[in-house]
Amino acid sequence: MTRYVIIGGDAAGMSAAMQIVRRGPDDAKITTLERGSIYSYAQCGLPYVIEGSVAATDDLIARSTDTFRNKYGIDARVQHEVTDVNPEKQEVYGTNLQRNESFTIPYDQLLIATGVDPVVPSLPGTDLAGVHTLKTIPDLERLRSDLHGHREITIVGGGYVGLELAEAFVAQNFSVRIIERNRQLAKMFDADMVEHLHEEAEQQGIELLFGKTVTEVEADDRGRVNALIVDEERFSTDLVVFATGVKPNTSFLQATGVDLNKNGAINVDAYMNTNIENIYAAGDCALQYHRIKEKNDFLPLGTHANKQGRIAGTNMSGETKTFQGVVGTAIFRFIRFTAARTGLSEKEADALAIPADAVSYKGTDIAGYFTEKKPLHIKLVYHTDNKRLLGAQVIGESGADKRIDVVATALFHNMNIDEFEDLDLSYAPPYNGVWDPLQQAARRAK
Incomplete structure (x- = not known):
């Protein structure tokens, strides 16, 4: 029997658990330990319950605890707070908050997916x-x-x-x-x-x-x-x-020897291994490799957590998969506007001592002769020497989402300004101008 223990019952932890269910050995015993009482819920959707776009908090729960237990055979425990890990004995220690009792659970492979806490x-x-x-x-x-x-x-x-x-x-x-x-x-x-x-x-x-x-x-x-x-x-x-930020929930690891960044996030490699054998980490409590910065970074987002959890679970199951890194893509809605960004901002490039220039352009989300067109504000950041695209910011009432994803794809493949201008992007007047505003910005950068 292979004993898998996962600390954390949300995006990264349960993505990993499901990979072990599907790919792991037949004798796998999966135990998940969640400090709270709810598994697999969409944290990013919480404000929209207040706003009214989401009818009820239950709509944010992807899978219930009973589903993990009864359908997938996972020993999914709630109100179980982990307080220590012994890598030599390969044991996890903590408190059952429901009973106010201590527990000890041995593991063969351990995943830390404890997320973050508000600061x-x-x-x-x-x-x-x-x-x-x-x-x-x-x-x-x-x-x-x-x-x-x-x-x-x-x-x-x-x-x-x-x-x-x-x-x-x-x-x-x-x-x-x-x-x-x-x-x-x-x-x-x-x-x-x-x-x-x-x-x-x-x-x-x-x-x-x-x-x-x-x-x-x-x-x-x-x-x-x-x-x-x-x-x-x-x-x-x-x-x-x-709403003053978050910190990795990793204080219980201080004496374990697990390599932590200065903010408490766990250093991992591309396979989600920590520096200690048989201990993996994924999600908001871990670092992510930033492809533009070319180093690990702390970017706690649900997209990264799900990907890292999936990769950790695959590797824990005996297969091999690597995390390809992030480019710093993020988006949010603010009243009438969508604000999106990817890669490096101009101030980030400056802080990293990367020689960079930027170009700003005001276009429209659709063909300019439509009466219902909306302004689209674009900023491209690029390397001064080789014209490699470094980042973008797009803000507007419509069209920012699809533009930022185009730039994120370009960044992932290390495109420069010339190559970016040559992209074959979709055009019809209700959807775009004959030259996408991103490409018009790129032309001005040249």
Whole structure:
């Protein structure tokens, strides 16, 4: 019997488990350990339950715990928190939170797929009623139940989750404020591109505070949040959501010898091996190889987690498959706009000391003579010396999604500006101009 233990019951962990079910030995014993109570749910869909596009949290669950147990024969455990791993004995230790009992489970092969936890600043008052984070379905349920009877919501953090939540709250007619310590929203975009999002936020009545730091969460006489102290200035609020980033859930590995990055993410090779024999890692708790940066990076996204989990499970089953890396593609919707990016931004290229130039172009999503055309703002970043395409950012009301995927494909295959201009892209007036705006930007880069 081959004993497989997987820590984590979401995207990476259960993608791996299903590969072992399908490809592994007949005598495989698969045990999965989930700290929470829900398996295989779509974390990225949580804001859209608030916004109204998703009817219920149950719609976000891909497979139930009972499905994994009864249909696939996986020993899928809930409320099992792992607290330590002994690589020499090949044992996993933890606590059954339902019974408040310790457990020990031996393994032949172990996958760490523990994901990430929200980062909450160490401030007075972050434990008050009315202060939230959003990472799990129980987080969402607590937040939704707390919305009733309140009006003013403050979001601390202007990244992906913060902006998606802002959109959701605006759709439900709440008054929204975003506090961001950087000088812009969406710091993964260059400042000149993100101005379009700033304008949209202001048009929707979202209050933006940039370059500001929350120093205290203030309570009313009932012990509920009623204000934030921001650089000595007081801002009243009914509810606060901290969307200030995430950290890998790997603290239990500190004494194991597993190689961790400075932020706690696990270093892995292309086969999802860690530096310790028979221990694999995948998903948000692990690093991903960035094909443009040519080094491991920390980009916790569901697409990467599913791919890495699938590859880990394949290799744990005895077959061989490698992770081909990422190019940094991401996309989100913000009110009327879609904001998409891939590869390197101009500021990232500068930070990496890569000689780069950039070109910006304002086109339209369809043929320019259509009355319903929408502006499409494009920025291409390319290597100064060899004209290799390095990245792109696209923001617009329509058409940004398909353009960014074209650039992501080009980046994956190391195309330069000349080759990019020669791509045979689809054209008909309701869908595009005779020259795609991406290619028009590339021509200006030349």
